[in-house]
Amino acid sequence: MNSNHGDQRSSGLNQVRRKLLSGVRAVCVVGWMAVSGLSAAVAQAQLPAANAQPPIRLAMIEGLSGPFANTGEAVFRNLFWAIERVNAHGGVKLPGGPRLLALERFDSKGQNEEALSALRAAIDQGIQVVFQGNSSATAAALIDAINKHNERDPARRVLFLNYSAVDPILTNEKCSFWHFRFDAHADMRMTALMSVIKDDKALQSIYLIGQDYSFGQAVLREAKKQLGEQRPDVRIVGEELHPMARVKDFLPYAAKIKASGAQAVLTGNWGNDLTLLVKAAKEVGFEGSFYTFYGNALGAPAAIGDAGVGKVVAVADWFPNVQGAESSAFYQSFRQRFPKPADDYVHLRMQLMVEALAQSMEKAGARLALTGSKGMLDAVALGQALEAAQVSMAGQSGRMRAADHQFQQPLVVAVMDKQGQPGVQFDVEGSGYGFRTLRMVTAARAEQPHTCQMQRP
Helix, strand or coil: CCCCHHHHHHCCHHHHHHHHHCCCCCCEEECCCCCCCCCHHHHECCCCCCCCCCCEEEEEEECCCCCCHHHHHHHHHHHHHHHHHHHHCCCEEECCEEECEEEEEEECCCCHHHHHHHHHHHHHCCCCEEEECCCHHHHHHHHHHHHHHHHHCHHHCCEEEECCCCCHHHHCCCCCCCEEECCCCHHHHHHHHHHHHCCCCCCCEEEEEEECCHHHHHHHHHHHHHHHHHCCCCEEEEEEEECCCCCCCCHHHHHHHHHCCCCEEEECCCCHHHHHHHHHHHHHCCCCEEEECCCCCCCHHHHHHHHHCCCEEEEECCCCCCCCHHHHHHHHHHHHHCCCHHHCCCCHHHHHHHHHHHHHHHHHHHHHCCECCCCECCHHHHHHHHCCCEEEECCEEEEEECCCCEEECCEEEEEEEECCCCCCCCCCCCCCEEEEEEEEECHHHHCCCCCCCCCCC
């Protein structure tokens, strides 16, 4: 498969928009939704009458209600857009004819048990490809459940594509043939952040704070390890874990941070736990820096305001202000598709993930063909193709490492600045603040060793 195939898919978006407007339903997305003015009737698209092949159904299991509903909806927009692009290019080309992709939403309500119930519902409906990412604890529960299901019911095996659950254990001790992670895990992200912290010679004291679950614990553990190795002169003046998604008032935490004398905070917080922490720090007058995994979106820049200029640092696989015509065109096309400022949270890795899935389906070819009265996918064939996936889009490339199913890609460290300043063409969520690139970390530099001993079918 040509590595530029993802960019070729992008060229079909205008065509599919025209079809949608003319009443030709060319995009397959099933379940409740309201995206950019599209009605549910249009979103629940049907294949063209000339093509009798049913769509290949995919399940997104995510918190769509509760404290992290905004992050779940952000994921949905990204997956919707990625699938729309694949379908605009004609869908997935298989020996029996092209197949469109259909995305179905399952609300986990941010709870592991609800996620497991959603998984069972998806399997009962014949879905064999599952997306999830917002919560490493949930991802771990899904991996265990999918491992057991696939052993018990090999005719209905399921693959799990993970876009943001980044606890390193998921591709180490808990690695599974059925699980593929497309985000950089916490240790990889920490390595990228540390490349900037190492050069911040003025930094002498730091406060570590995170959410009290597997991912938050992993972030603090790795932060202490890498600080000890690369900046032993920096004092850790506070270390704290707080309940995840249950703290409504972060002022007591912010007061402790300020009282500690810390010059900077390092946190893996995400969603409202990050936004509320940042707002509280601003309220108590904390003037230090924030080294974050997710400080570039979901309300954080607007909450910080001018106080974050030059101080809030974030790490990601990609930022809108990464230089390059392809990158800029990619971001602008997303904003045209979702023009509301509150919807401005695009994940390039999710686009690469869906593109890798589509290409792997085509690569598996005849072995993937739907068979039997229930039309089940050959999940082994698809998994074998996925673990060799290499994709490129918008100037970003990545490959799946077969040994542990950890996607390898460049990372970027960026700092908050005002829109219009050098290197800040685009802002975030209409806030007037964007992120300027500080450091580009190659995939080879970000890559980390693994302890995975994968059992293959």
